Amino acid sequence: MPYAYDILLYVGRQSEKNAVPNFTVREYELIDEAKKDLEAACPSKISCADIIALATRDAVFLSGGPFYPVLTGRRDGLVSNPDEVNLPGPTLSVSQAFQTFRAKNMTMDDMVILLAAHAVGVAHCSFFLDRITNFQGNGRPDRTTDPAGCQAKEDLWCSQCFQS
Numbered sequence: 389m390p391y392a393y394d395i396l397l398y399v400g401r402q403s404e405k406n407a408v409p410n411f412t413v414r415e416y417e418l419i420d421e422a423k424k425d426l427e428a429a430c431p432s433k434i435s436c437a438d439i440i441a442l443a444t445r446d447a448v449f450l451s452g453g454p455f456y457p458v459l460t461g462r463r464d465g466l467v468s469n470p471d472e473v474n475l476p477g478p479t480l481s482v483s484q485a486f487q488t489f490r491a492k493n494m495t496m497d498d499m500v501i502l503l504a505a506h507a508v509g510v511a512h513c514s515f516f517l518d519r520i521t522n523f524q525g526n527g528r529p530d531r532t533t534d535p536a537g538c539q540a541k542e543d544l545w546c547s548q549c550f551q552s
Contacts, residue, residue, distance in 0.1 A: 407473035412515075419443075437462040478515040 405416060419439055426434045438460040449455040476485040489499040523530040 402470055403468035404470055404473050405468075407470035409473055409475040409477070434460060435462045479518060 404410065405413065419436060422439050423434075423436055426439070438458075441458050441462070442460070445456060445458045474488070476488040480488070485503070486496060486499055489495075489502075494502075518524075519530045520533065521529065
């Protein structure tokens with residue numbers, strides 16, 4: 389059975405990597421290159437999911453986080469359909485996001501680990517702008533955030549974001 393993070397499947401032009409939630413994923417070329425080299429050295433032993441898991445572990449470590457073991461042996465899936473990518477979006481509350489994970493037999497710890505792993509790197513304004521300017525359509529920032537921090541973040545990040 390493919391794992392939830394087997395997003396990089398190379399079946400034709402339309403695959404899970406073409407799904408809207410994956411549009412912000414960059415550097416597929418590096419993963420393709422690593423996969424090609426690994427397949428030449430040891431065919432059918434390392435999946436794209438393993439490459440991502442190992443690269444994520446190394447990125448966490450290189451950014452000051454802990455080094456942790458990564459079990460390999462995942463299999464690349466045989467089917468890849470961009471319409472079947474169902475990831476919780478950034479506008480969901482914690483309880484709404486957890487419902488999505490629980491439906492996949494995952495625990496709260498699983499959700500926290502996976503979401504935290506996706507917090508390393510760059511976030512695009514479109515994923516959080518509503519939270520600091522118009523949370524749930526109320527015209528104000530999310531009340532659980534620091535208002536001064538929201539204004540500073542909006543001024544710094546989003547002015548740059550909308551210029552590009």
